[in-house]
Amino acid sequence: MKHRAFFWFILPTLAAMTLFIALPIVSVFVQSLYVQHEQVLVISENCGPFGCKQSTSVDIAATEKLREEAPLGQFNGLGTYSNRSHLAFAEVGAAWATSDTIDAFWDEVVNLPFYGALTFTLTYTAAVTPLVLLLGLAIAIGVNSLPSIFKGPSIFVSLLPFLVTPLVGSLILFWMVDSDGVIGAIIQLIFDDPNLSLKASAALTWTMLILYGVWHTLPFSFIVFYAGLQTVPLETLEAAQVDGATKWQRTIYVVVPHLVPLISFVTLMLLMDNFRVFEPIVSFSAEAHARSLSWIIFNDLRESGNPLYGSAGATSMLTILGVVFLLTPVLIRTWRDFKGAGR
Amino acid sequence: MTKQTKRRVTFGRIISLSLVCTWLCLAAFPFIWTLWGSFKVQSDFFSKADWMNALWGTNTLEQTGSAFTSSGYQGAWVIEKFWENFLNTGIVVLSTVVVSLTFGTLGGYALARSGFRYAFWILMAALVFRAMPHITLVSGYLLPFFEWNIWGHLPTTIIVLVAINQPFTLWMLHSFFLNIPKDMDESAMIDGCSRFQAFRLVIVPVMWPGVITTGLFSFLLAYNDFAVTAMLLSEENETIIPAINSFLGTTQVEGKVMYAVAAVVSATAPLFVLILFFQRQIVSGLTAGAVKG
Known part of the structure; x- marks a missing residue:
């Protein structure tokens, strides 16, 4: 295709992506270099019969004016990145100096907002992704061996948790595991503890969120693997059977190797989607024990009346760096394939 | 043996x-359970006494005289005016799908037919954009949108959702157009068509299966979005998903939680119908990226 024709064809989509994805990243970066204005304080002296008293009050009009004039706030350089809410170099250094064991050091670091969110996000991603891959494969093999009348309906039922709005899906589950809900009540019955609540402890909250993640994303890997199973060459399977391979051996040595390209594709998709975990934390109101990177950005922006654009911007930049870091292997491989494609 | x-x-x-x-x-169980429970009163669905109440509707029978009540739906749709949010969602989702498919088909076609290096870089950039959490972008929108006074309106949200949709749409349609033989449009061009005529007369008639599949996923992305719609829409323009979330914030009063339950069931119904009619296309769309590697 000629350069000229290409340009006109790509123009609308490229304009949309530049204006609303690339430029906002720049804007996020610029924002992260500023902090919001401090309130303008006026010190006034009240002199009464018992001497003079100094009182400090906020000059609301002046503060408003300052915010109007420079909505970005005041320049702070990279200060926001290194403060307590983000990379917290000073706090991490202090924790390292004062704590005796790695565990004590870790406990202190995890209590810092950014590291806490990063830990949860990575734990969630690292727990959900392999579970979903394994269970998805197992269920795909199971459904594939069902009589064909059941295959369509089971795919239909499986699609529900995947396509349902994440906020809605997690609400549905939350109402069930809530201490007044059906699963919550049954769990209380099993453990014979009427006060048991899944929201009470961090470990239970994390487990609940991870189980939700598995429930929500499992259908994706199941369906991709199921589609892959339809293309497994029958001759190879028969040849393996003739050679005396058991069903288990055929699965491990014929089916799984055939699915390897799919496995890397599913892993990539799962990593991208799990890394942005956000809605379930809102639905489960789990923020007391579990916060993800997306959630702390949302929270900064929601800060009532006075959104912390600088802080949200800094967390966003760090998150984007994390995404690029996660994707590097894929990008490198695709680049090699592209160059290898004969150019 | x-x-x-x-x-x-x-x-x-x-x-x-x-x-x-x-x-x-x-x-399946969570959906069936919530559907069943949405026709009960709160003290049955969130039963402190016995979870079996939700099955038989003991308190529902006591309070309303029947085992089923539609008071949750009435509250959500009539009192809380949930239909306005539904209308907003309809406008946002429909416009997003139409615009992003138009942009996406043109762009995806160009990328599939161009072997130049910049086409590859556009695809790579799109992959990175696709992976970014949407909320990171939202924090970049807010300040400029407030400054230009375009915050809170439906068109702003539509164009933002279109842009966020583009990376995905581009990738999907790009791999779809790769499967349409090059010879088709090239022979049309030898016969004297311009590139655009070849696209319009030869490619457009055969591209619909791929466009419909991509459209389904654009629909889902726009319909399911929470981060963008919650932050960029003012209260009167809210779509259903942020509306459900604000229901929860304001309705801790007895009985009103059932409004949220009814709203949740109502929000799931369109998706249910979608899967019912387009199951085959959805499955083929999910695997389309995989087959191409």
């Missing part, structure tokens, strides 16, 4: 069958 092999096979089958059955129950 044969007997032994047979038994081992059946054992494996039992395990895999029970796994499938467990999964299907886990997948």
